[in-house]
Amino acid sequence: MSADARSTTRLPRNPGSQTALRQRNQQRIVETLLNAGPLTQAELSRHTGLSTATVSNLVKIMSDGGLVSTAPTTSSGRRATSVRLNSKGAVAVGIDVGRTHVRVVIASLGYRIIAERSIRLPLGHLAVDGVRAAAELLRGLLADSGLPESAVVGAGVGIPGPIDSRTGTVIQGAILPEWVGINILEMLEEALGVPVYVDNDANLGALAQVTWGAHNAVEDLIFVKIGSGIGAGLVLGGSPYYGNIGITGEIGHATISEQGLICRCGNRGCLETVASTAIMIELLSRGAPAPITTEDIIRQARAKDSATLRVIDDAGQAVGRAVANVANLLNPEVIVVGGPLAELGEILLEPIRRGLIRHAVPAIGETTHLVMSSMGNRAEALGGAALVFQHQGISSALSTEASA
Amino acid sequence: MSADARSTTRLPRNPGSQTALRQRNQQRIVETLLNAGPLTQAELSRHTGLSTATVSNLVKIMSDGGLVSTAPTTSSGRRATSVRLNSKGAVAVGIDVGRTHVRVVIASLGYRIIAERSIRLPLGHLAVDGVRAAAELLRGLLADSGLPESAVVGAGVGIPGPIDSRTGTVIQGAILPEWVGINILEMLEEALGVPVYVDNDANLGALAQVTWGAHNAVEDLIFVKIGSGIGAGLVLGGSPYYGNIGITGEIGHATISEQGLICRCGNRGCLETVASTAIMIELLSRGAPAPITTEDIIRQARAKDSATLRVIDDAGQAVGRAVANVANLLNPEVIVVGGPLAELGEILLEPIRRGLIRHAVPAIGETTHLVMSSMGNRAEALGGAALVFQHQGISSALSTEASA
Structure with missing residues (x-):
């Protein structure tokens, strides 16, 4: 994942760009695998309308990223490659930082909660303390769940305040005045060691409703x-x-x-x-x-x-x-x-x-x-995990699965 | 075009549906042709990542609809089909109905105004009178421009009031109280004889700014x-x-x-x-x-x-x-x-x-x-023409061309 693709909150916007095109095609492959189960590359090509060369390229990228795994198989007596989604190997992390707490959840690709923990923080804590607490919680949860850090495809972090998407910094108006001016994105990526997406807590609450929630x-x-x-x-x-x-x-x-x-x-x-x-x-x-x-x-x-x-x-x-x-x-x-x-x-x-x-x-x-x-006080953290799926281009597929 | 696809103001929303998929693929072909000029079907397949079968199907549909024309050619010594956009054959109509006027514009696929005319209407005119006036203006403009009615791919019509997208009717709150409860979509389609998209005037003003305008x-x-x-x-x-x-x-x-x-x-x-x-x-x-x-x-x-x-x-x-x-x-x-x-x-x-x-x-x-x-008092009618392009799935391509 390029630094640009994960910087701040913005999804790729230019529909004509190669990155956006690849993301759309990748999303189509994930949707198809979720709906139809494991398929050969030739079947994926027929289901999606994409050329076999395009499918083959994307499967390679997704396989390198841990999203899918491939295995040799035969189809109509010929050698073929079977592709399946890695629903266990890859997990997303959701983190909610409030005025006096940090909550961390680990979620599977299939929108199941694998592990969850929260702790209280003192009012007026510094950004660096909140980030350190989140990183420690995450490491503990991963260890308890027997998951390697490499399984984490990304972390979505909710902050109680506006974030300037041009710079990745928390701006004036935040409920956490101690965090204003901090480049929270850089700080989190360094502490967590995974791709990070930052958003404000209300946005993540909304996202949680349309992914994990009743809507x-x-x-x-x-x-x-x-x-x-x-x-x-x-x-x-x-x-x-x-x-x-x-x-x-x-x-x-x-x-x-x-x-x-x-x-x-x-x-x-x-x-x-x-x-x-x-x-x-x-x-x-x-x-x-x-x-x-x-x-x-x-x-x-x-x-x-x-x-x-x-x-x-x-x-x-x-x-x-x-x-x-x-x-x-x-x-x-x-x-x-x-x-x-x-x-x-x-x-x-x-x-x-x-x-x-x-x-x-x-x-x-x-x-x-x-x-x-x-959703009680879990909405923001669950929305954080959903934000990771959104950025990986697999959101609508997963919400389709969850609603089915 | 199905009745459903053109009923009222709503664009296809379900990203997983076959219609939405076809529209995305069609848009990709139009974008590619606008950027690269005429191409063979095989070249279109390479440029878009779509399979040759998908390209062939879509080109057939778009050719039947008058959006593209095809001609036999040769490529690397083999027979091939050349595909080009019909930038003259296909036109869109924009209609703006106000309290005391109707304005009609005819625009080419390349966002050029081919013809334009407006007339005054009495305050408190009935919907049927406004629609009849619009249809007469349109027929006159087509005749003057030497264009057959079949060249019109659709008409986008602006109404000064909210339209319930569930029913296609003008609802309470409209500046034209005489129009409330009228199924304006049905009435327009019958009078104009082309696919019609209805929207309120402010929406079309916004659309005009990002298509024809400076933004x-x-x-x-x-x-x-x-x-x-x-x-x-x-x-x-x-x-x-x-x-x-x-x-x-x-x-x-x-x-x-x-x-x-x-x-x-x-x-x-x-x-x-x-x-x-x-x-x-x-x-x-x-x-x-x-x-x-x-x-x-x-x-x-x-x-x-x-x-x-x-x-x-x-x-x-x-x-x-x-x-x-x-x-x-x-x-x-x-x-x-x-x-x-x-x-x-x-x-x-x-x-x-x-x-x-x-x-x-x-x-x-x-x-x-x-x-x-x-844009003066032309914004709404120009937005109407742009609405047609939006519904035909060729909007972003054309705005790319216009800004280049």
Whole structure:
């Protein structure tokens, strides 16, 4: 894999380039093998419409990369080469770095979790500490699973903040201010020793929904993560969407109240100043000896504490208004709400739905499915593993298999 | 072409389907012929990596459809078939239907305008009248150009309102209320007698910018049309984006003022209630014997009438705020502003830019190019012709040619 192909978050875009052409053809071969099982090279040529020379070249590349294995066989009495997918030999790693945790999963080509572990990190940890912790977790998991490091085809890493796809650095606005300006891609590749793809956590949450999650056949899905910050991940036309420089889904900075509080982005009255867990904690801790926690919010809401329910209701409606703008613009089939408050279920979802219907164009409000994420705190790491498959050009094949 | 493939606005989505596969392969052949000139079938096979059988099948289909022509030739002393693109024989039609006009253009495969004409229609005209006028214009243009009707590979038609891609009907919210509920696709196909693709005018404006316009290599572009209504057209990842049911870009209904005017959509304080030409006319006609026109607004602004400049400034800032939300979400490379006020240039663009920078995340505000459309009132019709090429699977090839 070239350095260029794995630098940052961007998928090959130029449909006419040789790399993109090869990737499309490779994807077609993987799809065919997933659907039909092992085939000879001649059969692969007939199934895909590719020439035998093209198939032979690509199988060689994929075999060198550990994606497929080949074996001599006979077909109609003639010598032939049988090609099969390596569903065990090759694994992808998903890593989720939060403000106070790192989670690592190892997944097979067939979207099965082979191993998984998470640890807590101190608030305000440095990038180098988070990366070192991730690398140690990964080495431990590989050893426990009896997998060599060479089996790892890549690692997809989620960061809670925007990443400039031109430079691979975490930029201003990240929930991890200690990470801003760090070239996280280079640091991770050095520590992990495998090809790395970096993305922000909301994008990986969205990708997880359409690969591992319940929304497998969905082409256009928005994942809204409500946490210390608020961000959206976009899957459009079946693929993660990154825009021009990789900073997308910044709905946390939609202006909700012109004369509202000053936001950490420098603007005023942003959605985050009325609906993040940070502002909920601030509002509900007023006069208390110490700040409450996110877990306290969930507990108090379940105990029907009226102030807590009011704060959640106001926050939910504001999120609903921002989400209505997103739905009016992009007309997604599904909007999934995630983050640490997801377990509140309808308590949080109902005011969001009310805001969505109040502010969306009627035909959009009526047809957009709004649901809570059911993947808990694993969504981002699972999305990280899926990101590796996306970059290896085998994503749609695997989601096809998973939905079958 | 099957009825399904041309019904409404949706491009084939399932990458694994036989139709999508054939379309990708066909596009590859067209691209190759555009880049390399006429080739034999054997050469096409080598250039594309497709098998000779696949090439032969596709050339037959494309020849029957008038896209290519074939001739016997010899290659290395053996009989062969030479394949060339029909750049003159095949033309696409673009049609733009507004509140008070119809415009028809005929374009060649090489993105040249062969003929063009527009007429005025009475405000409140029925769909059937608009369609009849378009069909008469088209027949006249074909006759004048000496082109047979069989040369038309398709017509792309822009409608000023959302179209439900599930049914092909114009839905509530259209600027042409007389058209709501009409199956515009069926009506057009019957009147024109060619494959028809329908889209809303803002989408076609966006498509025109990345095909005929100055933004040829741009992958992610938003076209914002400010008129009686306000809508956005989206080109994402190089292709028009349609979402789940085809209703996208409804930024005119972003809530700007919670307690503002009631909007025709049934919500309150939508962008259209503070920034459309309809509200500008209403504000500036107060106390006048008769309503002013859009042309009056342009004239008065150029004469530095202070009330007119204030109305434009307020409208522009509100559009800028809505556009900032779009940019925060989608991170487009370019945002193009069009519609009847486009000739105001910086007078309108400056307050929009101010609103964008005020409300966007800093990295987005700094890197998003905001420009006025330079295509005048032709953008939508040119986008209609480009839509035909998109559906015929030859778009990226032609935009490559146009930019070369």
